[in-house]
Amino acid sequence: MAYRILIIDDSPTMRQLLTFAVKRLSGVETVEAADGVDGYKKLTNEKFDLVLADINMPVMDGLKLVSIIRDNPDYKDIPIVMVTTEGGKEDREKAISLGANAYITKPIQAPHVLSVVKELLKIT
Amino acid sequence: MSDEKNIFSRAEEFMQLFKKGADFTQDLLKENERLRFKVVQLEEENRLAKVSGAGGGDKLVVELNKKLQTIEDEMQKLLERHRTVEAENKDFANKYLEIEYENNNLANLYIASFQLHSTLDFKEVLQIILEIIINLIGAETFGVLLLDEKTNELAAVATEGVDREDIPLIKIGTGIIGGVAKSGENFFVEEIKPFDKFDPQIPIVCISLKIKEHVIGVIAIYKLLQQKPKFTELDYELFTLLAGHAATAIFSSKLYSESERKLSTIQGFINLLTK
Numbered sequence: 001m002a003y004r005i006l007i008i009d010d011s012p013t014m015r016q017l018l019t020f021a022v023k024r025l026s027g028v029e030t031v032e033a034a035d036g037v038d039g040y041k042k043l044t045n046e047k048f049d050l051v052l053a054d055i056n057m058p059v060m061d062g063l064k065l066v067s068i069i070r071d072n073p074d075y076k077d078i079p080i081v082m083v084t085t086e087g088g089k090e091d092r093e094k095a096i097s098l099g100a101n102a103y104i105t106k107p108i109q110a111p112h113v114l115s116v117v118k119e120l121l122k123i124t
Numbered sequence: 125m126s127d128e129k130n131i132f133s134r135a136e137e138f139m140q141l142f143k144k145g146a147d148f149t150q151d152l153l154k155e156n157e158r159l160r161f162k163v164v165q166l167e168e169e170n171r172l173a174k175v176s177g178a179g180g181g182d183k184l185v186v187e188l189n190k191k192l193q194t195i196e197d198e199m200q201k202l203l204e205r206h207r208t209v210e211a212e213n214k215d216f217a218n219k220y221l222e223i224e225y226e227n228n229n230l231a232n233l234y235i236a237s238f239q240l241h242s243t244l245d246f247k248e249v250l251q252i253i254l255e256i257i258i259n260l261i262g263a264e265t266f267g268v269l270l271l272d273e274k275t276n277e278l279a280a281v282a283t284e285g286v287d288r289e290d291i292p293l294i295k296i297g298t299g300i301i302g303g304v305a306k307s308g309e310n311f312f313v314e315e316i317k318p319f320d321k322f323d324p325q326i327p328i329v330c331i332s333l334k335i336k337e338h339v340i341g342v343i344a345i346y347k348l349l350q351q352k353p354k355f356t357e358l359d360y361e362l363f364t365l366l367a368g369h370a371a372t373a374i375f376s377s378k379l380y381s382e383s384e385r386k387l388s389t390i391q392g393f394i395n396l397l398t399k
Binding site for chain 1: 262
């Protein structure tokens with residue numbers, strides 16, 4: 001089965017790292033976006049199975065993006081994974097309370113990202 | 125008349141009784157026959173059991189013992205094989221983890237070097253260096269300082285978590301940072317202690333940016349992200365990569381920017397002369 005993952009991060013290095021991590025799953029296709037607005041636009045124009053989003057981004061940050069996605073009934077069930085440098089407990093709790101399904105802190109480990117994605121996509 | 129009737133009825137009773145007696149005798153004879161046959165049968169079985177018990181039984185026990193031993197030997201072999209396979213499995217699992225770890229490290233190094241050489245724009249190169257240090261190493265406060273060969277001073281050209289102005293000019297050979305720029309040898313603290321306050325002269329890591337043996341600047345890291353308690357093996361690989369590749373990327377992008385600037389100046393002159 002093919003999965004489409006939307007990667008939203010202002011850092012091209014980070015986008016490449018996340019793409020590398022998730023593409024180890026066979027049949028995964030990724031689309032990249034550089035900020036929250038660009039990401040939301042792509043989410044509403046195409047079909048995705050999961051969103052990986054940074055928190056600190058220009059134009060629209062990741063937390064605002066999560067609340068906008070969850071406000072839209074069409075995307076209330078899409079899994080969202082926050083990938084961020086913010087390692088504080090409050091940041092994590094805030095992201096989860098807004099509707100994020102998982103929270104990964106940087107620097108990332110590809111196997112960890114992969115296991116979180118597999119769990120959310122229910123891939124055994 | 126009645127006596128005659130009485131006699132007949134008694135004779136009838138007697139006849140019936142006699143018949144019952146005859147039937148009973150017949151049954152007894154049959155039962156006797158059956159029991160005799162049973163006795164003969166049991167005697168024969170007993171004789172056969174006695175015959176097989178003497179000699180033949182020992183043979184059977186020996187054969188059974190042999191079979192039992194063979195089965196036990198096979199079981200031991202199988203258990204041994206199981207242990208070997210189990211150990212091999214563990215070994216493969218460990219190797220798989222090691223390969224996974226190496227694969228991850230190589231991918232990170234590839235991505236870092238790919239990004240570093242993806243542009244000739246000086247500002248972009250600096251931005252990529254910052255991204256690598258934040259996202260791959262996990263540093264929160266750090267600066268990239270370049271050496272001015274005329275003044276022999278190091279000046280911050282890009283920073284994260286601290287303003288550029290907060291890192292003063294550092295003379296080559298002075299303090300940890302100046303010492304790294306002079307010797308070209310990287311500096312790492314032995315133990316990362318909890319961050320107290322920012323001191324631009326005291327980094328936890330200082331990497332020299334070198335092209336061959338020529339130092340063009342340093343990267344000074346003051347604080348790691350709170351979720352990053354210590355450096356990993358990959359970090360040291362990344363430091364080595366940054367020392368070489370970041371230096372080359374900075375140097376070539378600077379040269380490119382300068383040549384672009386000179387080219388546009390010359391173009392301006394040519395335009396002025398030909399007008």
